[in-house]
Amino acid sequence: MRNEGNALFESRGVSRGLLICSRAFAASTLLAIVSIWLYRCVHLFAHNNHALVWIGMFAAEVWFGLYWMLTQASRWNIIYRRTFKDKLSYRDEKELPGVDIFVCTADPTIEPPIMVINTVLSVMAYDYPSEKLSVYLSDDGGSDITFYALTLASAFAKHWIPYCKKYKVESPCPAAYFNTSAPPEEGSEDWASIKDLYEEMKNQIQSVTELGGISKELRLEYNEFTQWESFSSARDHDTILHILIGVSSDKEVKDIDGCTLPNLIYLAREKRPQHHHNYKAGAMNSLIRVSEKMSNGLIILNVDCDMYSNSSQSVKDALCFFMDKEKGNEIAYVQFPQNYENVTKNDIYASYMRTISEVDFHGMDGLGGPLYIGTGCFHRRDTLCGRVFSKNQTTSNYWNRGNEHRFLEEASFDLQERLKNLASCTFEKDTQWGNEVGLKYGCPVEDVITGLSIQCSGWKSVYYNPERKAFLGVAPTSLYPTLVQHKRWSEGDLQILLSKYSPASYGFGRISPGHIMGYCVYLLWAPSSLPTLYYCIIPSLHLLSGNHLFPQISSPWFIPFAYIIFSAYAYSLAEFLWTGGTFLGWWNDQRIWLYKRTSSYFFALVDTIGSLVKFSSTTFTITSKVADQGAYQRYKQDIMDFETPSPLITILVTVAMLNLFCLAGLVKQLLVDFSRTFETMAVQIILCSFLVLINLPLYEALLLRKDKGKLPSFVTVISVSLALLACTCFTFLN
Numbered sequence: 001m002r003n004e005g006n007a008l009f010e011s012r013g014v015s016r017g018l019l020i021c022s023r024a025f026a027a028s029t030l031l032a033i034v035s036i037w038l039y040r041c042v043h044l045f046a047h048n049n050h051a052l053v054w055i056g057m058f059a060a061e062v063w064f065g066l067y068w069m070l071t072q073a074s075r076w077n078i079i080y081r082r083t084f085k086d087k088l089s090y091r092d093e094k095e096l097p098g099v100d101i102f103v104c105t106a107d108p109t110i111e112p113p114i115m116v117i118n119t120v121l122s123v124m125a126y127d128y129p130s131e132k133l134s135v136y137l138s139d140d141g142g143s144d145i146t147f148y149a150l151t152l153a154s155a156f157a158k159h160w161i162p163y164c165k166k167y168k169v170e171s172p173c174p175a176a177y178f179n180t181s182a183p184p185e186e187g188s189e190d191w192a193s194i195k196d197l198y199e200e201m202k203n204q205i206q207s208v209t210e211l212g213g214i215s216k217e218l219r220l221e222y223n224e225f226t227q228w229e230s231f232s233s234a235r236d237h238d239t240i241l242h243i244l245i246g247v248s249s250d251k252e253v254k255d256i257d258g259c260t261l262p263n264l265i266y267l268a269r270e271k272r273p274q275h276h277h278n279y280k281a282g283a284m285n286s287l288i289r290v291s292e293k294m295s296n297g298l299i300i301l302n303v304d305c306d307m308y309s310n311s312s313q314s315v316k317d318a319l320c321f322f323m324d325k326e327k328g329n330e331i332a333y334v335q336f337p338q339n340y341e342n343v344t345k346n347d348i349y350a351s352y353m354r355t356i357s358e359v360d361f362h363g364m365d366g367l368g369g370p371l372y373i374g375t376g377c378f379h380r381r382d383t384l385c386g387r388v389f390s391k392n393q394t395t396s397n398y399w400n401r402g403n404e405h406r407f408l409e410e411a412s413f414d415l416q417e418r419l420k421n422l423a424s425c426t427f428e429k430d431t432q433w434g435n436e437v438g439l440k441y442g443c444p445v446e447d448v449i450t451g452l453s454i455q456c457s458g459w460k461s462v463y464y465n466p467e468r469k470a471f472l473g474v475a476p477t478s479l480y481p482t483l484v485q486h487k488r489w490s491e492g493d494l495q496i497l498l499s500k501y502s503p504a505s506y507g508f509g510r511i512s513p514g515h516i517m518g519y520c521v522y523l524l525w526a527p528s529s530l531p532t533l534y535y536c537i538i539p540s541l542h543l544l545s546g547n548h549l550f551p552q553i554s555s556p557w558f559i560p561f562a563y564i565i566f567s568a569y570a571y572s573l574a575e576f577l578w579t580g581g582t583f584l585g586w587w588n589d590q591r592i593w594l595y596k597r598t599s600s601y602f603f604a605l606v607d608t609i610g611s612l613v614k615f616s617s618t619t620f621t622i623t624s625k626v627a628d629q630g631a632y633q634r635y636k637q638d639i640m641d642f643e644t645p646s647p648l649i650t651i652l653v654t655v656a657m658l659n660l661f662c663l664a665g666l667v668k669q670l671l672v673d674f675s676r677t678f679e680t681m682a683v684q685i686i687l688c689s690f691l692v693l694i695n696l697p698l699y700e701a702l703l704l705r706k707d708k709g710k711l712p713s714f715v716t717v718i719s720v721s722l723a724l725l726a727c728t729c730f731t732f733l734n
């Protein structure tokens, strides 16, 4: 508890009673885990003909137990934060620092320009002094359509921002605003006219997008397009830099009320085929350098182009942490959760990742800070540039220093050229960029290692998860993109574990052991696929031959197994409901948990091992942000979409069919001798029935459905054959 008074924020743990309960519960679970290990040790060699199978079971249980211990670290000290924004405005309005906002986009076909400019407009409309806000759009696609859209957006902003101020629009993303709200009672004329303006802009962008390029007439109208003369492809062009709105330059633009607008800058850094561009980290580092010579805001916010701001207060919220007199000077970044606009109530693809957002990250916060997840995060500029934490700095001077406010005094040709050089391919050669300075290179999830190295140099970070969600993105509305996304994440995480930034070695002695454990929960996602697959396949197969791999019901060893099964599910259900989820949502979450582990993580592991022995190289895939209408309809009705034929889906279907066959085989034995079969194989029966039950939507897609989201017959044939083959071989060999 913090005392009231000057503090700008407050941190609160969970109540004492709850804490004691959950720790007592954890202790009992630990006891059960140890008993299970003991059971395996004692019986390991009692089954001579199945010793290998038993060793496998034991290995899987050791893994699950240890992994569970890791997850307990982030449940040890859960922290919730609250800010006092009114105190901020009362105290420091004049001293407020400049804030630079980086929006990153990479490909105009999967990230449509209209979506990009909606994000840009939403962050331009923050409730914050406009002359202190600068918005930079980094366009790695170097697309003239995106640039054209941004030009239109800068004109629209002159109307939109005064409108948001006048009517106190809290969710300043135009698309979302016009989508959800009916005309307000007050000011419905203004509403209609601003909506018309928006529609007009949208149509203009749409027609250019459909045309696939900028027409000759437009090129003549806007001479900025001359910068595209050197452009030969998205991977081969000069730096394109354009200041659309710039305070204290000749481009100063006022809105219709005569107020200043935030700066708006477009940047497409130089790209050459022979130079590696380092994905988003490379783009961010170019922006850090270019913005330093322009607005040089002390705080940097970065958002992905598909995550619009749904709250005009987020900048002030973040500043409450940085500018707090007592604790602020040790905070390096403030991470907001990644939330989604289109998540349905029961969230069939578990996009929200409820336990991570609502529990784990709060726990990481208690251990020293959440992971940096690459979007919706406010950073101090200097820590991002590698400054090491020192206790002796004083906060008050720090914020004043930032108010020198040097925007392009004159937009001279020389200066423009110098700025462009900062975004060139060769600038970083022989510098520490990507290593000691800026975002780190060499890993698909560069954000996480950047955050980790900031924490390792002594800084704290904060997870702020307000009731009203600050940033909203678009969630995948089909199974395949969900699996691909998780494959990418888990693969990147595993690479961190194997790299020089592994928390276990790099973080050792620099951050607390609990914090290292918290990181490892994510970094060990991919390897946890093997024990899960083992547990989903082997016990079920052994149902066919009548081998029992677990204790009988009458044995005292049955108790720890029963306790774990019951308690693990009761706990996760309670946690899920407590954080506001629904029962069906939890059930769906369990299914996706299984699918991620048996498919995404498994292929991530295979690919990582493949690239270690130089079989395959990892490729960076961006998941599409454009939803197909049919898929979206099914998503809204909570119907899963399996349509893409891919190994990611085949493996799921194979495991599901295998369990169905095993359960069918079991029925025969139950008919012969019900009580004995059940007595000896209860746990296996429960496990197999659970797997069949959770896969019901999959069987339905395979057998009953006729719509486009059903299982492709190609996948069905392969999976069914594989599952049958496995069952027959197994029975035969036994």
Ligand SMILES: *[C@@H]1O[C@H](CO)[C@@H](O)[C@H](O)[C@H]1NC(C)=O
Pocket: 179, 341, 342, 474, 477, 625, 626, 627, 632
């Ligand atoms: C998101 O939801 C809104 C309405 O809830 C809908 O109009 C829009 O098309 C959806 N967007 C996507 C990409 O699915």
Ligand SMILES: *[C@@H]1O[C@H](CO)[C@@H](O)[C@H](O)[C@H]1NC(C)=O
Pocket: 170, 171, 310, 339, 467, 468, 469, 470, 472
């Ligand atoms: C986004 O903002 C609107 C108000 O404009 C609010 O009603 C809604 O709850 C917010 N969304 C989330 C997910 O918090």
